[in-house]
Amino acid sequence: MIDDISLQILSILQEKARIPNVEVARQVGLAPSAVLERIRKLEKQGIIDGYEVRLNPEKLHRDLVAFLQITLDRPEACTSVAEALSALPDTQEVHYITGNDAFLVKLRSSSVTELHRTVQKHIAGLPGIARVHTHIALATHKESAKIPLDAIIP
Amino acid sequence: MIDDISLQILSILQEKARIPNVEVARQVGLAPSAVLERIRKLEKQGIIDGYEVRLNPEKLHRDLVAFLQITLDRPEACTSVAEALSALPDTQEVHYITGNDAFLVKLRSSSVTELHRTVQKHIAGLPGIARVHTHIALATHKESAKIPLDAIIP
């Protein structure tokens, strides 16, 4: 399915996506053209989904992380609520969670004032929503989308 | 602090970080060298923190998302627990949350079996931990680290 060299390439890119191709080639011991061919293939297969810049939230006034636990009145509202939540610019994650059948939503705002405004104006009133529990992050010790690759069997 | 053109550049990079510099220059109406200068400056300022490849978790057998709510016995254990949680490869996020004074941890695993193993072997036994509540995501509707830039006042 995916061999060891491609895993190595993914691992290198996951650390530093803007590393030049020639450098990746050197590290895995192939010619640049071979590496390019592999990367193109990984992109076409959808294993590589894209490339993102990592911005510093603090320096851009987006240092308030909050989690909302949203329970529903009516199960039918699930889809529409999910779409409405996902459409908000402050929303970073929307998951439907086992247990109490609720959404867990991660928001990034500029302040508690703005968070409150977003919840009141765009979330609390959505049809189908019963309760919104808001939890604010006092500290964020880790925040990453990295996927561990060493566990994958080639 | 940061002007409109730099915000435009960040916005373009946030959509597609691997876009060539000349293309960014064309879109913002500057010479490539001017754009390069701005990007270097943003990197040095720490506003741009790095570049990441976005991998598809499903295609890499990492499609199980779980959230742990971890309450502590002893408040002094906070730091050591945070470090231990952050060190686990499956851990993607570790937040300390208001309300019940607990950690909210996001994990990405390959299966419920592996999730269970990780919790039992590396988390439940950590000194200072009182309870671990595990919630599994049945569906993930949005998952992004994008920061909305249009709200920022230049």
Next chain:
DNA sequence: TCTGAAAAAATGTCGGG
């Protein structure tokens, strides 16, 4: 799938405004 060489394109440098 890989290589190596050549062509095409982008990045990086720098004097000057």
Next chain:
DNA sequence: CCCGACATTTTTTCAGA
């Protein structure tokens, strides 16, 4: 802070193994 020309480096293509 920007431009534009030039040097350097990288990406991309391609024929052959």
